[in-house]
Amino acid sequence: MENTPADSRESLDLAMLCRARVGWMLFGEEKGWSPATVFDHRTWMARIQTFLEKRALVFDREGCRAFLAALRAGDRDAGCRAPMRPASVAHAQRILKSFCSWAVEEGLLTVSPLARVPLPKIADDRKRILTDDELEAVMQAASNGRCAVRDVALLSFLADTGVRAAEACGLLIQDVDLQGRRAVIRRSKGGDRREVSFGATCARKLWALMKTLTGRGEHEHLFQTERGRPFTPDTLRQLMDRVSHDAGVRAHAHMLRHSAATRLLQANVNSFVVQRQLGHKSISTTQKYAHLNASAVAKAYEDAAPLDVMRRTRRKGA
Numbered sequence: 001m002e003n004t005p006a007d008s009r010e011s012l013d014l015a016m017l018c019r020a021r022v023g024w025m026l027f028g029e030e031k032g033w034s035p036a037t038v039f040d041h042r043t044w045m046a047r048i049q050t051f052l053e054k055r056a057l058v059f060d061r062e063g064c065r066a067f068l069a070a071l072r073a074g075d076r077d078a079g080c081r082a083p084m085r086p087a088s089v090a091h092a093q094r095i096l097k098s099f100c101s102w103a104v105e106e107g108l109l110t111v112s113p114l115a116r117v118p119l120p121k122i123a124d125d126r127k128r129i130l131t132d133d134e135l136e137a138v139m140q141a142a143s144n145g146r147c148a149v150r151d152v153a154l155l156s157f158l159a160d161t162g163v164r165a166a167e168a169c170g171l172l173i174q175d176v177d178l179q180g181r182r183a184v185i186r187r188s189k190g191g192d193r194r195e196v197s198f199g200a201t202c203a204r205k206l207w208a209l210m211k212t213l214t215g216r217g218e219h220e221h222l223f224q225t226e227r228g229r230p231f232t233p234d235t236l237r238q239l240m241d242r243v244s245h246d247a248g249v250r251a252h253a254h255m256l257r258h259s260a261a262t263r264l265l266q267a268n269v270n271s272f273v274v275q276r277q278l279g280h281k282s283i284s285t286t287q288k289y290a291h292l293n294a295s296a297v298a299k300a301y302e303d304a305a306p307l308d309v310m311r312r313t314r315r316k317g318a
Contacts, residue, residue, distance in 0.1 A: 011060030141246035162260030174218035
């Protein structure tokens with residue numbers, strides 16, 4: 001007799017999936033996942049559960065592939081209003097694969113439904129920074145929207161500080177010190193708290209927003225939707241999709257972070273200062289943001305070529 005998916009445990013029904021999600025979160029807590037990781041994984045697992053329920057599917061190879069296809073297509077059943085970028089789909093797929101591997105280890109599945117499903121090809125946007133003209137075009141597009149003051153303030157904060165999307169979305173009004181030009185990031189990627197700095201231009205954009213927030217308490221989120229809900233990384237992605245389309249520029253939130261980090265390093269800001277600003281655990285991660293082109297190296301060597309320095313030193317001593 002042929003084995004069915006239930007016999008060979010190649011699928012999970014929705015009731016078991018719901019229980020397994022809880023078990024996986026317990027596993028994550030035991031492994032020391034950061035609060036941000038727990039939130040991210042819980043959110044994605046809830047999204048696929050909702051999708052499968054709406055489509056009357058189970059958690060198996062067919063159901064997982066249908067969910068990933070829905071993300072690429074921008075299907076509302078998958079919780080998105082526009083097609084997701086390949087990088088975002090790949091992120092979701094990695095989370096599902098991690099869950100499947102855990103489920104196999106727990107004996108809930110005998111085979112991972114995503115064992116041989118390739119990750120989508122991703123354009124290497126993370127290594128590209130926005131030029132001054134591109135950044136200006138993005139800001140101009142943001143200033144033409146229905147919530148222009150909020151959008152410009154949010155994108156200015158991202159571009160000036162280099163913080164992550166989730167960190168900007170989690171910012172409270174009381175976290176921003178306009179006079180000191182500092183902001184408190186309550187929950188970094190690793191769960192740590194840190195302060196970031198911003199410049200005078202960004203401060204003016206933030207003030208333009210803050211003076212419109214009548215009736216809001218200090219403990220409320222600074223960046224909110226028109227319905228009064230806190231911004232989320234997904235909300236920010238939709239905003240970036242709109243303004244980049246209007247500006248005719250390929251841009252996303254991480255590119256603003258990448259651009260800020262690269263500009264700081266090219267301006268000879270100490271790597272350890274940039275590391276703290278970005279919230280990197282390792283200095284090697286920060287140094288990956290340094291884009292040293294041939295002209296930058298040539299300019300540096302005009303004054304710092306080792307043999308030239310040695311020769312000048314000898315002449316002075318002669």
